[in-house]
Amino acid sequence: MHTMIIGGAGMLGQKLAASLAGDTLTLVDVVEPPPFPNATTLAADLTDPATATALIARRPDVIFHLAAIVSGEAEADFSRGYAVNLDATRMLFDAIRHAGEHDGPYKPRVVFASSIAVFGAPFPARIPDDFHTTPRTSYGTQKAATELLLSDYSRRGIFDGIALRLPTICIRPGKPNRAASGFFSNILREPLAGLPAILPVPDTTRHWFTSPRTATGFFRHAATLDLALLGDNRALNMPGLSATVAEQIEALRSVAGQAAVDLIRREPDPTIAAIVVNWAQDFDTPRAHALGFRAERTFDEIIAVHLLDETGA
């Protein structure tokens, strides 16, 4: 089995690679991914039309496509967001099409990292599986348009694709970053390490989460699932945990005590609050559930996964 991970230098790409020990791996990213056993690592510019052709010439059986310009950057740089998130992905899809047409039968599995950013307010209390995609960002637009192409190319038999609409990943390892969603991880990760963290939104803020380990599992499960079960709609809302900031903090308290909670400083930021108020809060995901996808049920679990995977505790 030859597995290619595009976006292989990123946090999820690295975790996914680490979990696929038995496979022959090709890890691709804009910077060369760190070396891995059984892995070829490549630096590649996905916006160069020659890149997709060269990658597909390696004939991977499974392609995980995780590479993207993140939400904030896609909003700040219109052209670059469309070039990487929409056009480069389409070039990849078309390279698969051309390979199948010109070089004999080829129909890889394509697992695409989509996002709940395809959805936009106003929302029902729980977002159903058949809720419309009305993104409020260029990033969400690019993900939603790519999902449509992925379903059509799959229906056409060009590849066997699935798009996973991932919840916000929490607890994200590493340093605090300036992503608008960063605080959801910061207020747990930093206090767990004895460091201060800033909370820019009210404690009542509700959002939709899964751990890095579970998200990695979603990708592996999607790579082996019988995708005919999805029919022609290959975009799937992943399960997650709906929780408020207050519930996050209670979980922190139960794991690490009041001293950890006291490291959170409330510093309301109207700009971040105005962004977050338009984010999805809760989903009903019977379709993914029936296909065997499972997420955490409590924030205590999410914290436990973080301590185990990131600190070895």
Next chain:
Amino acid sequence: MHTMIIGGAGMLGQKLAASLAGDTLTLVDVVEPPPFPNATTLAADLTDPATATALIARRPDVIFHLAAIVSGEAEADFSRGYAVNLDATRMLFDAIRHAGEHDGPYKPRVVFASSIAVFGAPFPARIPDDFHTTPRTSYGTQKAATELLLSDYSRRGIFDGIALRLPTICIRPGKPNRAASGFFSNILREPLAGLPAILPVPDTTRHWFTSPRTATGFFRHAATLDLALLGDNRALNMPGLSATVAEQIEALRSVAGQAAVDLIRREPDPTIAAIVVNWAQDFDTPRAHALGFRAERTFDEIIAVHLLDETGA
């Protein structure tokens, strides 16, 4: 007011042009549209990157974009469908963006002809305004992806856009064609003219309709509406009439008598029946209704409009 109609040689484009007598018109199509008073007529290849730039250099205030490769052809010719329906439209959108960036303020109104083909089965009994877009054809995929871009470009202030998801147009004037939906018009238009027609599906088949006159009115209304009322989701399900074939035939009987009905020959076609069973049957359209869009309420009205507009009766 300078109004450009792309797809100006088509049935709806011609009717729209005829209804815009006061405007300065530019009619564009792949074949040169027939001459019109106050109108410039242009033949243009929309897939040529220079075309969009040249059209936008004329700085139309309102752009009606009706040009498309139709459903059957987009399914038969993958590359051409994507090139015209998705890529050429995006080139038009980007030409507007570049004109605004390089040649001073420019923010035209863009009215885009979308379709209920953005929706795919399984459907609820009545499709709500927030139902997801899961097209079952490449044509529907191209329309749905374009809608997403149109909403994002509008949110960004590049133009002021709206996408109208049109019902099936009935009664379509002209000769019978081989479109899978053609029979809905054929079984009325032909008997009204004393000619035979073939009905390939059961009388219980239900679908969603509007007349050419009403569809033309939708476009004109969309050109003057305050689009801020739509928020960031610029795709709008148009109102229509949900009717069965039996209801169509009853209306034909009441207008033209049993002799006309007797001209319909039932000739079941499993291929057409299999396509039509996946089409939308009924919608609930409160959003369009609140914005002032109105459709016919009976098939008698649709037939009366046809007789008045096409035969002068």
